[in-house]
Amino acid sequence: MSGARVLLVDDDAALLQALPEALHLRLPELVVDTCDEALEALRRIAEVDYDAIISDIKMPGMDGLALLERVHAIRPSTPTLLITGHGEHELAIQALRGGAYDFVKKPIDRDYFMASLARAVQMRQLSRQVEQQRLDLERHAASLEQKVAERTLELVAANRAKDKLLRQRDQALDEARVAAERLQVLQHVTDTALTHLDLHNLLSELLARVQGALRADVVAILLLNGTGTGLRVRASIGLEQAVGEEIALGTDVIGQIAERRQPYIVDDLTEVPELIPGLRAQARSLVAAPLLVESRVIGVICCGARATGAYTHDDAQLLRLAADRIALALDHARLYQEVQEAMREQRVARLRVEELATQLGHQAAELGAIIEAMADGVFVCDPSAHITRLNKAASTLLGLPVGAAAGLTVADIGEMVQLRAGDGEPLAQADIPLLCALRGETRTDLLTVITQVRTGTEVRLRISSAPIRDQRGNIVGAVAVSRDVTELDRLERQKDEFLSVASHELKTPLTSLKGLAQITRRRLERGGHTEAAHLAGMERAIVRMELLVNDLLDISRIESGKLALRTEREDLTALCRQVVEEQTAATNRSVHIDLPAEAILVDLDADRISQVLTNVLSNAFKYSPTDQSVTLRLQQTADEVRVAITDRGPGIPKAEMPYLFERFYRVPGIDVQAGSGVGLGLGLYISHEIMERHGGRIWVENNLDGGATFTIALPMTARLRSVSIPLKVINSTQG
Numbered sequence: 265m266s267g268a269r270v271l272l273v274d275d276d277a278a279l280l281q282a283l284p285e286a287l288h289l290r291l292p293e294l295v296v297d298t299c300d301e302a303l304e305a306l307r308r309i310a311e312v313d314y315d316a317i318i319s320d321i322k323m324p325g326m327d328g329l330a331l332l333e334r335v336h337a338i339r340p341s342t343p344t345l346l347i348t349g350h351g352e353h354e355l356a357i358q359a360l361r362g363g364a365y366d367f368v369k370k371p372i373d374r375d376y377f378m379a380s381l382a383r384a385v386q387m388r389q390l391s392r393q394v395e396q397q398r399l400d401l402e403r404h405a406a407s408l409e410q411k412v413a414e415r416t417l418e419l420v421a422a423n424r425a426k427d428k429l430l431r432q433r434d435q436a437l438d439e440a441r442v443a444a445e446r447l448q449v450l451q452h453v454t455d456t457a458l459t460h461l462d463l464h465n466l467l468s469e470l471l472a473r474v475q476g477a478l479r480a481d482v483v484a485i486l487l488l489n490g491t492g493t494g495l496r497v498r499a500s501i502g503l504e505q506a507v508g509e510e511i512a513l514g515t516d517v518i519g520q521i522a523e524r525r526q527p528y529i530v531d532d533l534t535e536v537p538e539l540i541p542g543l544r545a546q547a548r549s550l551v552a553a554p555l556l557v558e559s560r561v562i563g564v565i566c567c568g569a570r571a572t573g574a575y576t577h578d579d580a581q582l583l584r585l586a587a588d589r590i591a592l593a594l595d596h597a598r599l600y601q602e603v604q605e606a607m608r609e610q611r612v613a614r615l616r617v618e619e620l621a622t623q624l625g626h627q628a629a630e631l632g633a634i635i636e637a638m639a640d641g642v643f644v645c646d647p648s649a650h651i652t653r654l655n656k657a658a659s660t661l662l663g664l665p666v667g668a669a670a671g672l673t674v675a676d677i678g679e680m681v682q683l684r685a686g687d688g689e690p691l692a693q694a695d696i697p698l699l700c701a702l703r704g705e706t707r708t709d710l711l712t713v714i715t716q717v718r719t720g721t722e723v724r725l726r727i728s729s730a731p732i733r734d735q736r737g738n739i740v741g742a743v744a745v746s747r748d749v750t751e752l753d754r755l756e757r758q759k760d761e762f763l764s765v766a767s768h769e770l771k772t773p774l775t776s777l778k779g780l781a782q783i784t785r786r787r788l789e790r791g792g793h794t795e796a797a798h799l800a801g802m803e804r805a806i807v808r809m810e811l812l813v814n815d816l817l818d819i820s821r822i823e824s825g826k827l828a829l830r831t832e833r834e835d836l837t838a839l840c841r842q843v844v845e846e847q848t849a850a851t852n853r854s855v856h857i858d859l860p861a862e863a864i865l866v867d868l869d870a871d872r873i874s875q876v877l878t879n880v881l882s883n884a885f886k887y888s889p890t891d892q893s894v895t896l897r898l899q900q901t902a903d904e905v906r907v908a909i910t911d912r913g914p915g916i917p918k919a920e921m922p923y924l925f926e927r928f929y930r931v932p933g934i935d936v937q938a939g940s941g942v943g944l945g946l947g948l949y950i951s952h953e954i955m956e957r958h959g960g961r962i963w964v965e966n967n968l969d970g971g972a973t974f975t976i977a978l979p980m981t982a983r984l985r986s987v988s989i990p991l992k993v994i995n996s997t998q999g
């Protein structure tokens with residue numbers, strides 16, 4: 265009964281007062297609300313869920329039955345007790361039918377009323393509890409359902425996750441398997457690279473590995489050519505006929521791969537130009553990768569398949585990884601080949617060196633034998649002037665036993681023998697040929713007289729000496745070769761003596777003969793005898809003989825140093841003109857002369873310079889065709905005055921020029937074209953000597969348009985130079 269609350273509705277104020285009090289006495293915990301009319305009661309009932317309602321039936325306005333009906337509508341579980349008046353039996357039955365819990369007759373039997381109210385309240389509270397429990401049960405059931413639904417969802421999600429995990433596990437296993445396969449491929453490629461160093465075998469083995477790994481129908485390896493401008497197909501499976509073909513870099517996909525340094529996939533080869541000859545006939549799709557060594561492209565590897573779109577990104581990656589190993593392998597093979605090549609070359613070079621050493625040995629032995637057997641003396645020294653070699657002739661010359669020269673110096677030799685120059689003057693230490701050569705000088709045919717101190721034997725030698733240089737030009741020694749000319753010199757002197765005597769002896773009778781011939785000719789001419797012409801011919805022959813004898817006399821004068829000059833200041837212009845006139849008169853040839861108008865004064869021996877000019881001019885006539893003219897030109901330079909005589913003859917062969925001014929030298933193959941064939945090869949020698957005695961020069965040059973020009977040059981004396989008159993060149997022609 266605790267906390268129970270009831271509503272009492274009655275229009276009877278006394279009852280409303282008395283009944284709650286009575287109830288309070290019996291049921292002290294019961295709360296009793298009162299209300300004197302039905303509408304107010306309904307409002308409260310809407311607000312408060314009473315445990316029981318007690319209402320009078322008879323009330324003004326809405327009566328108890330109407331109230332009951334409304335209470336049922338809004339609070340169907342709340343028990344309602346109706347109070348009926350005496351004799352209202354019918355009403356009571358109506359009330360029960362209308363759903364009233366009980367009815368109480370007036371006057372109210374308090375016990376009964378209390379008991380009925382208590383039951384009603386209890387029942388209400390019980391029904392409330394039941395209701396509450398039902399609600400609790402429903403809530404519990406709902407929460408259980410909720411939990412079941414949640415668990416079910418969780419289970420479904422868990423299942424899905426499990427499936428996903430399983431799928432992921434399968435996928436991971438697949439990937440692991442593929443990765444393992446790829447690793448195996450790469451391992452095989454690496455193994456192949458390590459086990460094959462021969463390039464040919466290596467290439468075919470690598471091709472086979474890559475073909476298997478990428479299920480390719482065609483595989484090809486292309487390597488950069490030597491110039492780096494193109495790729496050459498080096499090996500292939502399926503495209504063997506293309507091996508050796510070259511593809512220019514950058515011109516198509518493969519070239520571009522090499523340039524871009526990235527793998528490349530072509531899904532349909534019919535959409536790109538033909539890459540390698542014959543490739544499109546064998547494959548529809550392609551994957552290719554560059555062969556890189558330290559980011560340097562050395563080639564390209566490509567795989568082709570018959571199906572279109574046969575290659576994936578993974579395939580391209582696999583090929584790229586394989587390509588890295590292949591590139592390294594190829595590079596190793598190349599290095600290996602280079603090393604092999606270098607070793608082969610080294611072997612060949614060693615053999616060649618050995619061969620050369622043997623040859624050199626033979627040559628050295630040969631040379632040694634030749635040097636030993638030579639009649640000329642050979643002297644060799646090192647840079648410190650220690651004798652390293654003396655042949656037999658040299659040892660004999662020094663009066664030494666063979667092989668005794670070891671350890672000697674050049675200075676020691678100077679003590680064993682006296683050395684003098686050709687003119688008999690003692691040879692200074694600095695002029696010893698080997699020492700000159702050690703200073704870098706080369707000397708030829710130096711006439712030296714050597715006298716053995718011990719025996720007093722005198723030998724005349726022509727010594728030539730030269731430095732010995734290594735490849736860089738450093739002097740590493742010196743060599744001198746001596747020729748014994750003692751006997752030759754003696755004969756030469758005898759010959760000169762003979763020539764001198766013979767020419768002197770010939771000159772006098774020739775002069776008388778010439779005089780007699782002249783007198784006889786003149787007489788015969790006066791007598792009108794035709795024989796005069798014979799005597800004229802005789803005279804010319806005597807003149808030619810005179811010329812020859814004069815040449816021979818000049819030679820002996822030169823050799824004996826007796827060629828004296830009578831120098832005077834002369835006009836060279838006039839001298840030239842005179843010589844030309846004489847020669848043209850004698851030969852009937854024409855000469856173009858180019859002479860200055862004024863005199864050119866030079867200190868000279870007029871006879872000797874005339875002799876030189878005559879010799880050169882007569883040679884020009886002698887050796888050039890008669891219909892060709894000869895030119896004589898006189899020119900003055902700052903220091904010299906030059907006379908150049910130019911002809912249109914054969915010219916002088918270059919190889920002969922060095923010998924042209926030697927005694928008795930005549931150029932072979934040059935024929936006399938005009939005049940007599942007289943000539944001993946002395947004229948130019950004598951001319952050379954005469955020019956040298958004048959401090960002048962004579963030389964020859966060939967003309968660009970044929971023929972030779974002989975030039976003589978005389979120095980202008982200092983005094984003459986200072987007053988030199990400006991030249992006026994006259995281009996005149998005289999015949």
Ligand code: ADP
Pocket residue numbers: 879883884887888911913914915916924929930931932934942943944945946947948949972
């Ligand atoms: P030679 O008495 O023989 O002329 P030279 O000493 O005058 O003697 O000349 C020597 C040689 O030089 C000649 O024999 C001749 O072969 C050659 N020579 C000289 N002058 C000329 C020239 N003007 N053209 C061609 N050859 C020449």
